[in-house]
Amino acid sequence: MFGExxxxxxxxxxxxxxxxxxxxxxxxxxxxxxxxxxTSVRVVATVxxxxxxxxxxxxxxxxxxxxxxxxxEDRLWTVVRRSYTYNQKSVYLLLAYLIVGxxxxxxxxxxxxxxxxxxxxxxxxxxxxxxxxxxxxxxYSHWIRDSHGLDYAAGMASNYFHGYLxxxxxxxxxxxxxxxxxxxxxxxxxxxxxxxxxxxxxxxxFVSGELDSKYLEKVExxxxxxxxxxxxxxxxxxxxxKLKHRINGxxxxxxxxxxxxxxxxxxxxxxxLSATWQMQELKREIWLKFYKHLKxxxxxxxETRNEVELIIYSSHDTKGNLVDVGELLIDYMKNKxxxxxxxxxxxxxxxxxx
Numbered sequence: 001m002f003g004e005x006x007x008x009x010x011x012x013x014x015x016x017x018x019x020x021x022x023x024x025x026x027x028x029x030x031x032x033x034x035x036x037x038x039t040s041v042r043v044v045a046t047v048x049x050x051x052x053x054x055x056x057x058x059x060x061x062x063x064x065x066x067x068x069x070x071x072x073e074d075r076l077w078t079v080v081r082r083s084y085t086y087n088q089k090s091v092y093l094l095l096a097y098l099i100v101g102x103x104x105x106x107x108x109x110x111x112x113x114x115x116x117x118x119x120x121x122x123x124x125x126x127x128x129x130x131x132x133x134x135x136x137x138x139x140y141s142h143w144i145r146d147s148h149g150l151d152y153a154a155g156m157a158s159n160y161f162h163g164y165l166x167x168x169x170x171x172x173x174x175x176x177x178x179x180x181x182x183x184x185x186x187x188x189x190x191x192x193x194x195x196x197x198x199x200x201x202x203x204x205x206f207v208s209g210e211l212d213s214k215y216l217e218k219v220e221x222x223x224x225x226x227x228x229x230x231x232x233x234x235x236x237x238x239x240x241x242k243l244k245h246r247i248n249g250x251x252x253x254x255x256x257x258x259x260x261x262x263x264x265x266x267x268x269x270x271x272x273l274s275a276t277w278q279m280q281e282l283k284r285e286i287w288l289k290f291y292k293h294l295k296x297x298x299x300x301x302x303e304t305r306n307e308v309e310l311i312i313y314s315s316h317d318t319k320g321n322l323v324d325v326g327e328l329l330i331d332y333m334k335n336k337x338x339x340x341x342x343x344x345x346x347x348x349x350x351x352x353x354x
Contacts, residue, residue, distance in 0.1 A: 034104070041101040041114040048094060049116070050127040059083035137281055144285045152279075153289035156261035161297040161304075164260075167227050168236035169197060170303035177238070177307050180222045181255060184240070188220070193252030193333050196309040197238060200258045200325060201291050203284065204315035205266040207258025215326025216241045222255055243326060247333045254329060262290060 063079045070078050086094075101114040144151045149158065169177045181192055200207055210218055222238040238255045268274040269283065279286070291312045299305045311332075317323055 034108070037100060037104060038113045041097055041104065042116045042120050044093075044097045045101070045114070046116045046120045046124060047127060049121075050124040051131075053124070054128055054131065055083045137278075140278060140282060141285050144282060144289050149293075151286075151289065152265075153286040154293045156265065157290050157294035157297065160259065160261045161294060161301075163229075164236070165197075165298065165304055165308060166301060167229065168225055168238075169307040175225050177222075177255070180225070180238075184222055184253075188253075190242075190253045191250055193243065193247075193254050193329065194309050196255075196307055198254050198256040198309045198311060198329075200256065201262060201287070201310060201312040202258075202315040202323075203287055203313070205262040205283070205287060206315075207263055211241060211256070211258075211325055213324050213326035215243060215245050215324060215330065217244055218242075219253070243329055243333075245326065245330055247330065252329075252333060259290070259294075262287065265290075 059079055062083065063076065067075060104114050105111045144153060149155075171177075171179060177197055178195055181195060185191060200211075219240050219242050221240050225236045226233045227236060228234075239257055241254050241256050243252045243254065265279075265283075265286065269279050291310065295310055297304075298308050298310070311328060313323060313328060315323055
């Protein structure tokens with residue numbers, strides 16, 4: 001009987017020890033998670049404080065050193081507003097960690113657990129030293145792709161659209177592109193393959209003054225249109241090319257030209273005073289952004305959405321041979337090509353032979 005009681009007592013003690021061990025593990029696990037959260041809140045608070053002070057320093061430098069870039073009456077407010085503008089992600093993260101910190105204070109009853117100590121604050125100079133680590137050529141690429149409209153590519157596309165296409169193509173007094181093309185067809189007894197202005201955007205960005213193709217022949221241009229622009233009547237001309245290859249028994253004509261801003265960008269890259277390594281490195285990003293932004297402008301504005309046909313293509317084939325624009329038009333007319341923006345990203349890259 002005493003043996004049975006000893007065995008029972010031993011079993012109870014062993015079970016108690018197991019429960020105690022589990023309780024300890026649970027306690028240490030909770031403490032570890034709590035310490036991790038407290039440390040994370042402290043780190044985030046330190047980072048945001050360091051960022052706040054860095055922005056304050058840049059704000060003072062901007063106000064003192066670059067005052068001529070601002071109007072005197074709103075200089076201070078503009079500098080402060082620009083200095084302390086945060087993106088949505090940063091604001092949401094700050095709010096999230098603020099809520100977590102308040103939650104920890106309510107649970108523990110001790111606000112000191114989430115407030116940065118002197119040791120944490122002493123590491124703020126590391127943030128100032130390494131705050132530019134995220135800057136790279138790839139980050140420049142992502143900045144160009146964003147839809148802020150301040151990059152070189154979007155600027156070229158916007159100027160090209162507002163200063164040329166939006167003026168010369170829409171119908172105003174029987175002088176729009178389609179009207180001039182119809183008059184041309186009646187006068188010359190010909191047929192246009194596309195009732196739009198064809199704009200070529202090769203990745204090489206170079207288009208000669210007269211398109212070089214064994215399938216194309218330059219003929220008489222469309223009637224010149226004169227438009228008052230800033231007090232000067234400027235001529236707007238559109239070249240016409242005849243496709244020398246018969247399609248369905250016809251010789252088709254095209255109002256066609258290269259994208260002149262891309263040619264200007266090509267020239268700028270060859271000129272020492274204007275060329276930079278960023279332009280050379282990111283020229284393909286600029287080329288694609290120019291096309292996408294220009295297409296968005298053309299299709300969004302009601303007067304131009306049916307007036308332009310953009311053709312973006314690789315200047316060379318997979319063997320390195322120069323692509324003949326005439327062959328592209330023949331394929332286009334035979335319905336063997338697909339419109340680029342109807343393709344997915346992978347198919348788009350494959351189509352451009354990247």
